[in-house]
Amino acid sequence: MSRVGRPRLPRPRARPSGEVHPVDEVLPTGTLVLYGLQHVMTMYAGLVAVPLIVGQALGLPFADISYLLAATLFVAGLATVLQTIGVWRVGARLPLVQGVSFAAVASMITIGTGAGGGRHGLTMIFGATLVAGLIGVLLAPLFHRLIRLFPPVVTGTVITVIGVSLLPVAIRWASGAGDDRPGDPASIGLAAFTLLVIVLVYRFLPGFWSRIAILLSLVAGTVLAATIGMADFSRVGEASWFAVSTPFHFGTPQFSIAAIISMTVVMLVIMTETTADLLAVGEIVGRRAAGPDVVAGLRADTLATAVSGGLLNSFPASAFAQNVGLVAITGIRSRFVVAMGGVILVVLGLFPKLGAVIASVPQPVLGGAGLALFATVAASGIRSLARVDFDGQANLVIVAVALGLGILPIAAPDFYHDFPEWFRTVFDSGISAAAVAAVLLNLLFHGVRDREGPIAAEAPAPVVQDRD
Structure with missing residues (x-):
């Protein structure tokens, strides 16, 4: 059956009694592992980047950074x-991967270095993360009231910005920006080869093979990179076989009012971004995230943040938007696939040598796959905007201004350099900037139309995927 999308239908097709929604479909174990591994490989580079950046900024030795990496994977x-x-x-019960938030990196480095760096700096970060996470747990129910502020004109805009904001990451990876020769034709060629594999798999290998197109492209790209000497597997030999993240490994959390306030502001930004991701994935899988779903998702997000900082030596949790793109491009909507990805992450956290194998996928290969994944998120946002009435000027202004403000920090990262830190925490993120702008502009032009809000009132159209 071919893909069909009818974005202007007001309600999804009713399911026959007893039919399992694709989100709740439990696939065979082998298939779950394969699809789950695809999710892990998609988000691995972004997941390990945060502990690497923070650990190096605090001057931690290699052994401590390695421990942080294992703890991050485990949590x-x-x-x-x-x-x-x-x-x-607790838990939205949607196919949403949890990782660690990039939004908190700048604040964590400021808190940690301000406390003298090293392990003491880490314990100060963990203390602020613990309190901010608990505050987030308490605030989560309030977001139920905010759902009505996210009609399609807002969600479509924010989903588009999520995809666009991720594209520069893929472009940097594809260009070899992390290597000695940024813009190296060999790196760009490797990324192009990876992207071409995705296109060819979707064109000529329908059904099961198209659902693992990203995984196949990563494997093919890595094999080619190894053949031409662009893959480095030395970290596999250096990694330990087994590691367990024990509570308070770096010491008990330390607390500072200034650090807690700073991290709480970041927590609000993360909650806004997670709300956008929940709405995005709900839109893509054909199960809209209603108010209680968002609250449950935020509880999982913030509780994980509190536990990671208070006990398990990690950093603020956040939904990973790149995996939303994987759900969209593959059409695999089962939440149990993503749950299996979580199990694989736990195993990788316990066995660092296995994690080192996945970490050895070259950045240009990740860049080629990322271009397809992240652009798919943006395309999903555009599809949502197709349901918006643009006959008048109001919605056009909302989308135009919110997109502009969302893309601004992506195009000019230092634009708000001289603004106060609290302002930069919000508006240096294109996602949160677009969300704030779109919500406020929608209120200005349309107000709040009903008690349940547009999200509940306007259900998404069905998306029927190939099941060949």
Whole structure:
């Protein structure tokens, strides 16, 4: 059956009684592992980047940074399982991967270096993360009231900006910006080869093979890189076989009012971005995230943040938008696939040598795959905007201004350099800037139209995927 999208239909097709929604579909174990591994490989580079950046900024030795990496993988895996499977009213039960937030990096480095760096700096970061996470847990129910502020004109704009904001990361990877020769034709060629594999798989290998197109492209790109001497597997030999993240490994959390305030502001930004990701993935899988779903998702996000900082030696948790793109491009909507990805992350956290194998995928290969994934997120946002009435000027102004403000920090990262830190924390993120602008402009032009809000009132059109 071919893909069909009818964006102007007001409501999704009713499912026959007893039919399982694709989100709740439990696939065979081997298939779950394969699809879950694809999610892990998609987000691995972004996941390990935060502990590497923070650890190096605080002057930690290699052994401590390696421990941070293992702890981050372990906590991300647990948080992903919690988000997808759910316990009581915690977890959105949607295919959403949890990682660590880039939004907190600048604040964490400031807090850690201000405390003298090293392990003491880490414990100060962990203390602020613990308190900010608990505050987030308490604030999560309030976001139920905010759902009505996210009609399609807002969600479509924010989803588009999510995709656009990720594209520079893929471009840097593809150009070899992290290597000695940025813009190296060999790196760009390797990225182009990886992207070409994705296109060819989708064109000539329908059904099962198209659903692992990203995984196949990463494997093919890595094999080619190894053949031409562009892959480095030395870290596999250096990594330890087994590691367990024990509570308070770096010391008990330390607390500072200034650090807590700074991290709480970041927590609000993360919650805004996670809300956008929840709405985005709900839109893509054909199960809109209603108010209770968003609250449950935010509880998982913020509780994971509190536990990671308070006990398990890691950093603020956040939904990973790049994996939303993977759900969109593959059409695999089962939350149990992502849960299996979480289990794999836990295993990688316990066995660092396995994690080092995945970490050896060259950046240009990740860049080629990332271009397809991240652009798919943007395309999903554009598809959402197709349901918006642009006959008048109001929605056009909302989308135009919010897109402009969302793309501004992407195009000019230092634009707000001289502004106060609290302002930069919000508006240096294109996602949060676009979300704030779109919500406020929508209120200005349209107000809040009903008690349930546009998100509840306007359900997404069905998206029927190939099941060949």
